[in-house]
Amino acid sequence: MQIELRRKITEKTKAIMPVHLYGQMCDMRAIRKIADKHGLFVIEDAAHCIEGLRDSIAPGELSETACYSFYATKNLTCGEGGAITCNNDKLAETMKLLRCHGMNKTAQDRQVEGYQHWDMVVMGWKYNMDNIQAALLLPQFDRLDANWVKRRDLSLYYEKRLSKLPYISFPKERDHVKHSYHLLVIRIENGLRDHVINQLQARGINVMVNYRPVHLTNYFQTTFGYVENDFPLAERFGNEVVSLPFFPQMTFEQIDIVADTLAEIMQEVTASGKFLQEKTAGSKINV
Ligand SMILES: *Cc1c(COP(=O)(O)O)cnc(C)c1O
Numbered sequence: 001m002q003i004e005l006r007r008k009i010t011e012k013t014k015a016i017m018p019v020h021l022y023g024q025m026c027d028m029r030a031i032r033k034i035a036d037k038h039g040l041f042v043i044e045d046a047a048h049c050i051e052g053l054r055d056s057i058a059p060g061e062l063s064e065t066a067c068y069s070f071y072a073t074k075n076l077t078c079g080e081g082g083a084i085t086c087n088n089d090k091l092a093e094t095m096k097l098l099r100c101h102g103m104n105k106t107a108q109d110r111q112v113e114g115y116q117h118w119d120m121v122v123m124g125w126k127y128n129m130d131n132i133q134a135a136l137l138l139p140q141f142d143r144l145d146a147n148w149v150k151r152r153d154l155s156l157y158y159e160k161r162l163s164k165l166p167y168i169s170f171p172k173e174r175d176h177v178k179h180s181y182h183l184l185v186i187r188i189e190n191g192l193r194d195h196v197i198n199q200l201q202a203r204g205i206n207v208m209v210n211y212r213p214v215h216l217t218n219y220f221q222t223t224f225g226y227v228e229n230d231f232p233l234a235e236r237f238g239n240e241v242v243s244l245p246f247f248p249q250m251t252f253e254q255i256d257i258v259a260d261t262l263a264e265i266m267q268e269v270t271a272s273g274k275f276l277q278e279k280t281a282g283s284k285i286n287v
Contacts, residue, residue, distance in 0.1 A: 002030050009034075015041035020049035020059060022171065022210070023180030029055065032062040043067065047082075050075055051148045053178035060085040070129075075147065075182060076140050078133035099127040147248040151181040154250055158184055161259035165266050167192055183210055184246035192269060193240055199265045205258055206245065213238040 018026040046059035047069035060066035070081040102124030213234040215226035
């Protein structure tokens with residue numbers, strides 16, 4: 001990772017944006033070191049990683065900013081919204097201005113402090129979360145740890161139920177990492193992934209793909225000229241991953257249903273011989 005990251009830095013580079021995918025943190029110490037050497041900002045995408053730690057470091061500790069999402073699919077949610085943490089007062093002030101039109105007083109300030117003339121200091125956006133959303137969000141912080149424990153137990157059970165199935169593997173869990181278990185992602189090898197998705201959905205089990213490689217989407221290809229093989233590992237993952245049903249209220253019985261259905265599908269695949277190829281050697285890729 002570090003060699004590849006260094007290779008991508010040019011004189012135009014301003015920041016490194018690590019994504020703590022699925023809930024396991026990137027190596028922030030290594031990234032900080034590289035960023036310092038090249039005078040770069042570090043902006044963490046911590047949308048999957050509110051609960052995560054690596055080497056006892058949490059998102060936000062070694063970066064300029066860590067960004068969180070409260071979109072509908074996240075561990076904390078108010079439908080839409082997000083938060084940015086930072087430990088630089090000046091940057092925080094700038095972001096507060098930018099999120100609300102570049103105005104230096106909000107309606108609430110004027111309500112609390114009495115009317116004062118306000119100024120528009122910079123050209124900003126309308127990116128603030130509202131109080132109604134915040135009221136939905138705040139009580140969820142109390143349930144964060146309990147929900148994490150539930151997802152961890154469910155994740156372990158999933159792994160126990162699925163690990164022996166052919167062509168299926170789990171992204172490796174790293175040492176010294178507190179995984180936030182945001183998504184339950186498995187890899188399905190041998191080009192079987194889309195077949196398995198179709199079969200699961202035909203049997204009433206909804207799944208997702210997180211994610212197909214972004215550089216091969218139409219926009220990125222036509223705008224930046226990316227082509228296949230530019231990011232081979234992202235492409236490989238994009239062709240192999242499936243996110244299975246996973247939420248803190250899920251029961252072990254529901255996991256049994258998913259696992260039994262997957263076993264049935266894999267059994268049919270193996271019996272049909274249609275997809276029989278050698279299981280790719282050395283295919284464990286560390287996320
Ligand atoms: C959800 C998500 C985002 C985007 O969050 P928004 O609140 O929709 O802007 C960014 N990165 C990752 C990894 C996500 O899962």
